[in-house]
Amino acid sequence: MLIKVKNLEKSFSNGEIVTKVLQGISFNIEKGEFVSIMGPSGSGKSTLMHILGFLDKLSLGEYFFEEEDVSKLTSDELAEKRCKKVGFIFQSFNLLSTLTVLENVTLPLVYSNVSEKEREKRGRELLEKVGLSHRLDYSPNKLSGGEKQRVAIARALVNNPEVIFADEPTGNLDSKSGFQVMKILQDLNEQGNTIILVTHERITAEYAKRIIDIKDGLIVKDEKVLNRQIAKDNSELIK
Numbered sequence: 001m002l003i004k005v006k007n008l009e010k011s012f013s014n015g016e017i018v019t020k021v022l023q024g025i026s027f028n029i030e031k032g033e034f035v036s037i038m039g040p041s042g043s044g045k046s047t048l049m050h051i052l053g054f055l056d057k058l059s060l061g062e063y064f065f066e067e068e069d070v071s072k073l074t075s076d077e078l079a080e081k082r083c084k085k086v087g088f089i090f091q092s093f094n095l096l097s098t099l100t101v102l103e104n105v106t107l108p109l110v111y112s113n114v115s116e117k118e119r120e121k122r123g124r125e126l127l128e129k130v131g132l133s134h135r136l137d138y139s140p141n142k143l144s145g146g147e148k149q150r151v152a153i154a155r156a157l158v159n160n161p162e163v164i165f166a167d168e169p170t171g172n173l174d175s176k177s178g179f180q181v182m183k184i185l186q187d188l189n190e191q192g193n194t195i196i197l198v199t200h201e202r203i204t205a206e207y208a209k210r211i212i213d214i215k216d217g218l219i220v221k222d223e224k225v226l227n228r229q230i231a232k233d234n235s236e237l238i239k
Contacts, residue, residue, distance in 0.1 A: 001067065002162065002194060003029040003052065008061035010047050010217075021047045023217040024061065029196070031162070034189040036197045036205035036225075039214035046167065048214070049198045053165045054082040066162070083108065087156030091168035093148040095140040095155075102127065102136045105154045112159075126154035130184060146177025153184055163194040170204055182207045183231035203229065 010022040021044045029035055039045040050056040051063065054070070057078075063070040065081070073081065088094075095104050106123040114122075127133050130150040140148055149169060156164050166185060170178030186207060189195050197208055205211050206229045213221035 001028055002031040002033075002065070004062070004064040004067075005052075006062040008048075008051070008063060009059050010044070010051060010056070011059045021217050022051075022058075025214070025217070025219050027212055027219065027222060029194070031194055032189075032192050033210060034186070034195045034197070034208045036199060036208035036211045037214060038199055038202065038205040038211050040200055043214045044217040045198050045200075045214050049165055049167060049196070052163075052196065053086050053088060054078045083112075084159060085162045087159060087161040087164045089149070089152050089156050089164065089166040089169045091171040093140070093145075093152050093172075095148055095151060097139060097141050099140075100136065101132065101138050101140065101143070101151050104140065104151055105158055108155060108159050122158055123154070126157050127151070129157075130154050144177065145173050146180055149173060149177070149181050150184065153181070153188075157188075157193075163196060164188070165196050165198070167198045168200070169197070170199075178204075179231055182229070186231050207231065 006026045007024045008022055008026070009020065009024050011018050011020045037045045037048060047056070051058050058071060065085070096107070099107065102120065102123045105126060106119040109119045109122070124133065124136065127136060130153055132147060132150055132154070135143065135147065140151065143151065169181050173181065182204070185195055185197070195208070197205065199205050206225050206227070208225060209228065210224050211221070212219060
């Protein structure tokens, strides 16, 4: 079992006012799954992703990652998990304009024990996988939105993470670029990568194999996708 969540709650306090965002949710995610966490704005889906991705702590309940109790980890231990175990893809790309495409991809490895030569080798391989080997020395400012997101995917993969979190990855993209991103995510999942996609759009959620539907901090539905969206085109970006 990769992820096990039981009666998870998350509350935020502002003075005497306490707002409960997650109200006791439970689910499991196996290694190699492709799961969408779907819900409207304010449903708690992003808060849940932040907890699963070691960016925030739960208030009550249980969260086990690879059978380890995450609630007992210190801030430094959470940071280490975040660095070594997960990769993030965000709607706003979060690329540094002062670095080249290759430097952005290899940035998560800078503070690891990976040599500069190995970092560059790994970055080049991943950029080739997402079809951007011709953009290595470009500034992110010179890329299209779709290209920026593919750089972000390569960066998310550079640490060989156990799970990839994609937070509204097509939100800032046109339909063609969004389709390419979803194809890459599906191809990665077919190669054994665990993908957790956060979205408010049903059609995007249906690229996954399972949807956990959240509303008002509660799971209202958790089911397999029967009529899955399949991204197919003539260019094999992931080989």
